[in-house]
Amino acid sequence: MPELPEVENIVSCIRNILVNRIILYTIIKNDRLRWCIPFEIKQLFNVRVFNVYRRGKYIILKLYSGYIIIHLGMTGVFSLLFNKLNFGKHDCLDLILDNNMIIRYSDCRKFGFWLWFNKEDKNFFLDKLGPEPLSENFNCNYLYNLTRLRKISIKSFLMNSKFVAGIGNIYANESLFQSGIIPTRLSMNINFNECVNLVNSIKKILSIAIKHNGTTIKNFKQINGKLGEFSKYLKVYGRKNKLCKKCNNLLIYIRQNQRSSFFCKFCQS
DNA sequence: ACACACTCCTGAATGC
DNA sequence: TGCATTCAGGAGTGTG
Numbered sequence: 001m002p003e004l005p006e007v008e009n010i011v012s013c014i015r016n017i018l019v020n021r022i023i024l025y026t027i028i029k030n031d032r033l034r035w036c037i038p039f040e041i042k043q044l045f046n047v048r049v050f051n052v053y054r055r056g057k058y059i060i061l062k063l064y065s066g067y068i069i070i071h072l073g074m075t076g077v078f079s080l081l082f083n084k085l086n087f088g089k090h091d092c093l094d095l096i097l098d099n100n101m102i103i104r105y106s107d108c109r110k111f112g113f114w115l116w117f118n119k120e121d122k123n124f125f126l127d128k129l130g131p132e133p134l135s136e137n138f139n140c141n142y143l144y145n146l147t148r149l150r151k152i153s154i155k156s157f158l159m160n161s162k163f164v165a166g167i168g169n170i171y172a173n174e175s176l177f178q179s180g181i182i183p184t185r186l187s188m189n190i191n192f193n194e195c196v197n198l199v200n201s202i203k204k205i206l207s208i209a210i211k212h213n214g215t216t217i218k219n220f221k222q223i224n225g226k227l228g229e230f231s232k233y234l235k236v237y238g239r240k241n242k243l244c245k246k247c248n249n250l251l252i253y254i255r256q257n258q259r260s261s262f263f264c265k266f267c268q269s
Numbered sequence: 270a271c272a273c274a275c276t277c278c279t280g281a282a283t284g285c
Numbered sequence: 286t287g288c289a290t291t292c293a294g295g296a297g298t299g300t301g
Binding site for chain 1: 292293294295296297
C-alpha cells in the first residue's frame, strides 16, 4: 500500500524516465478506476512532460497542456516496458514514449485514479492538503496549535490529509509508537513536548523509509519490480499478538475508525 | 464545520 | 477439499 515514502520512490523513478520525454499516445485497457479515466488522458497525443512531482500521496505529471494527477489507491503499480506487451488482468493503461519505452499502470483493486486538470484549473485535491510532513511548515508549533481544536484521536488526526499530507496507517502507527503516544489519545490532550517528539518521529521514520524505498506489505513495488525494504524495520504495524520490541510485552490490536491500530500499552500512553 | 460510518475493489486468509 | 465469509486499506461522500 503506497504511502508517502513509496510514492516518493515511484516519483523519483518515473521522473528520470519521463521528464522532457514526449508521450506519443496512450493505450487504455481498463478505464474503470475509482473514477473513469477522462478523455483528455485517453486522447493524449505528442505531448511533452515538463515535470513529475509529488504532493502528499498524489503524483503530478506536468504536461504542456495541463496536468495529470495520479493516486495509486491501495494497489496502483507502475512498470517500465521496453517492448509492447499484452495486457494482463489488472493492467489499466500504457503511456507510449518517444524513445520506445512504455510506462504501464496496473491496479488490482482499482482504488487509484488518473485525472486531468487544465493548467488554469483550481485543483480540487491539492488545494485541500495540509503541509508536507517533511517540510518546515510541519513543526511542533503547527501540530500543537491545530490539535488543540480537535476532539478526535491523535491517530485520526495524523491520517487526515487536510492536517498533514501523506501519512497513512503504517506510518501513523509507527510514529505514535516511536513517540510513546497511544493512538487513541485525544489530539487535544497531547502536550507540547509530545508534539515535539511526534513531529520528530514522523520526520525520522518517513526519511528512513524513503531511504529504504518504502514498505512492502503486499502490493507495493518500485518501478523496477524490486520490493521496498522498510517492512523489516516496522515495530508495531502488522505485529498483532507479537512481542513489543522495546519491552517484550504483547502488542495490542484494535480497530479504530475502521482501520487497524497496533500499540504497546506499556510503551505508549 | 465537525466527527465518523459507508463505499469502492480483489485476492489472501480464515472459518466451517 | 471446497465453498463462504472476513479482512486489508485511501479518501471522497453522506449523515447526524
